[in-house]
Amino acid sequence: MGGACSRKQGQQVNEEGGYRGVSRRYSRNGSSKWLGASFYRAAVDGKEGKATCPSLLELCIYEICEKIDQYDCALQDIDLGEYPEVDDSWMEVILSQGSSLLSADLSGSDITDRALFHIKDCENIQALNFNFCDQISDSGLDSISGLSNLTTLSFKRNNNITAEGMSALSGLVNLLKLDLERCPGIHGGLVHLRGLSKLEALNLNCCNCITDADMEPLSELTNLKELQVSSSKVTDCGVAFLKGLHKLALLNMERCPVTAACLDSLSAIMGLLYLNxxxxxxxxxxxxxxxxxxxxxxxxxxxxDVSDAVLVHLNGLINLESLNLDSCRIRDDGLVNLAGLHRLKCLELSDTEIGSNGLRHLSGLVNLKSLNLSFTVITDGGLGNLSGLSTLRSLNLDVRQITDTGLAALTSLTGLTHLDLFCAKITDAGTNYLRKFTNLQSLEICGGGLTDAGVTNIKDLQSLVLLNLSQNNHLTDASLELIAGLTQLVSLNLSNSQVTSKGLQHLKPLKKLKSLSLESTKVSANDIKRLHEYDLPNLVSFRPE
Structure with missing residues (x-):
């Protein structure tokens, strides 16, 4: 049993487990009731006085907890991140693993400083995550101070850690990754990181207390490869302390009050790969x-507030793979400076001042995979200039000037997997051109010009995973019948249409469907719930609900 609970020594710890915008504790679709305060339900239901049967899973968990001391089971990794009702009472079992424990994720739990007192017995632990644990303070940090084998430590969104408490980190000499995102009390505490010579990644995002003075001690962290200080008070003067960090590859300074003067310092970091x-x-x-x-x-x-003049200085950055110019004052003529960036895979031009004429400068970017032209002034006539981008995978044309003619100009882009035509003026006739895009996985046409006849040209796009036809108020149940053959669909939106409850029967074959939106239609929440209960078990998000 011990082998089944262990991981290989060289295996990387997944610190985040994916992006968690909302704690699973508050997700209505979370299925973790077995991790409640008690592992075994009461024999009698208090409300109805009826006997209730625990689930098989609950019985198994209860049995394991009762007899775990009979087995030779040395747990190496414990991941309870954001599970409900994890508190100090859990720590006795967790810390009982002692020197066997290599990693623990208790993010979003209710543990306190007191529970960490005996963590020093886990002297081999390498990774600890206490994200969103708002009851841990400086005292809890002090309990961690002797864990010299720690390589990863994370305390995201903690209001109780102070500069003084950070002195406990000075002994963590093997630390490679430290995450203090949204910790507003740490100003002045970075001085305690001076001796952490092995540190490679430091996240101080959204710590608006961080100033130029806090950057000075970081100048000694010569192995630092990633630094994130977005939404801080760091200025050009603070950036000057980073000049000697020659291994720095990623720097995130979004929303910092820096100017172009910081480039004097950044240009000394020859290996910089990612700059925000x-x-x-x-x-x-x-x-x-x-x-x-x-x-x-x-x-x-x-x-x-940058314009075409800045693009002149980008034309020599031949290694660029992604460039974001969202909401900058970029016009058609400025795009000529991007023509030589042949390694570009992603280009963001949303809300710029470019029009159809500027697109001709992009036709040679043969490695482009994603292009966003939303809220620009592109018209049908300019789309022919994209015909050379045969490897383009994602195209967002959220502009009202695109019509059927413009869609016809895109038919050479047969590699497209994502096409967003939100607010475009596409009619049933225009959907004939969609037959060319056999690789499409995501399609959005929300301009209101489609009828059931137009959906006949969509029904054969068998690779579609996402289909959004909202705002087309002439669509009826006949469209649902046509869509029934798209069995790979995971997300479907036909809001503001004429579909009815009767038409829902056509969706029964879509067993992979997880998201269904039918707002402002003749379908009720109860109709969808019945569909979910009897035919679409994987449906986790639906509207109306």
């Missing part, structure tokens, strides 16, 4: 220093 300067204070002045960042692969300049 979105929503900073960049203008055209001083942006010539971008030309020195030859190694850059990803550059985000979105929501800055």
């Amino acid at each position: 300067l979105s929503r900073c204070k960049l203008t055209g002045n001083g942006c010539d220093k971008f030309s020195r960042l030859k190694a850059l692969k990803v550059l985000n300049l979105g929501f800055n």
Whole structure:
């Protein structure tokens, strides 16, 4: 049994387990009732006075907990991240693993400082995650101070850790990753990180207490590869302390009050690959220093007051694979400076001032996979300039000027897997061109011009996983019958249409469907619930609900 509970020593710890925007504790679809305060239900239901049967899973968990001491089971990894009602009472079992324990994730739990007192007995532990544990303070940190084998430590969103308490981190000499995102009390505490010479990744995102003074001790962390200080008070002066961090590959400074003057310091970091300067204070002045960042692969300049003049200094960044110019003052002529960036895979031009004429400069970007032109002034006439982008996979054309003619101009892009035509003026006739896009996995046409006849040209796109036809108020139950053959669908939206409860029978073959939106139709919440209960067991999100 011990072998089944262990992992290989070289296996990487998954710190996040994917993005968690909302704790699973508050997810209405979470299925973790067996982790409640008691592992065994009361024999009598208090409300009805009826005997209740525990689930098989509950019985198994109860039996294991009762007899676990009879087995030679040395747990190495315990992941209870964001499960409900995990508190101090759980720690006795967790810490009883002693030197066998290598990692523990208790994110979102209700454990307190007191529960961490005996964690020193787990001297071999390598990874600890206490994200969203708002009852841990400096005292809890002090309990961790002797765990010299720790390589990963995370305390996201903690209001109780202070600069003084961070002195406990100074002895964690093998720490590689430290995450203090949204910890507002740590200003002045980074001085205690000076001796952590092995540190490779430091996350201080959304710690608006961080200032230029906090950057000075980081200058000694010469092995640092990733630094995130978004939404802080760091200015150009603070960036100057980073000049000697020659291994730094990723720097996130979104929403920091830095200007183009910071590029003087950043240009000394020859290995910088990922740079986020979105929503900073960049203008055209001083942006010539971008030309020195030859190694850059990803550059985000979105929501800055930069114009075509800045693009002149990007044309030599031949290693760029992703460029974000969202909401910048970019016009058609400026795009000529991107024509030589042949490694570009992702280009964000949303809400810029480019029009159809500028697209001709992009036709040679043969490696482009994703292009966003939403809220621009592109018209049908410009889309023919994209015909050379045969490897394009994702295209967002959220613009009202696109009609059937424009869709026809895109038919050479046979590699498209994502096509967003939100607000475009596509009619039934225009959907004939969709037959060319046999690789489409995601399709959105929400301009209101489709009828059931147009859906006949969509029904054979067998690779579709997401289909959004909302706002087409002429669609009826006949469209549901046509869609029934798209058995790979995971998400379907026909809101603001004429479909009825009777038409729901056609959706029964869509066994992979997880999301269904039929708002402002003649379908009620109870209709969808019955469909879920009897025919679509995987449905987890639906509207109306």
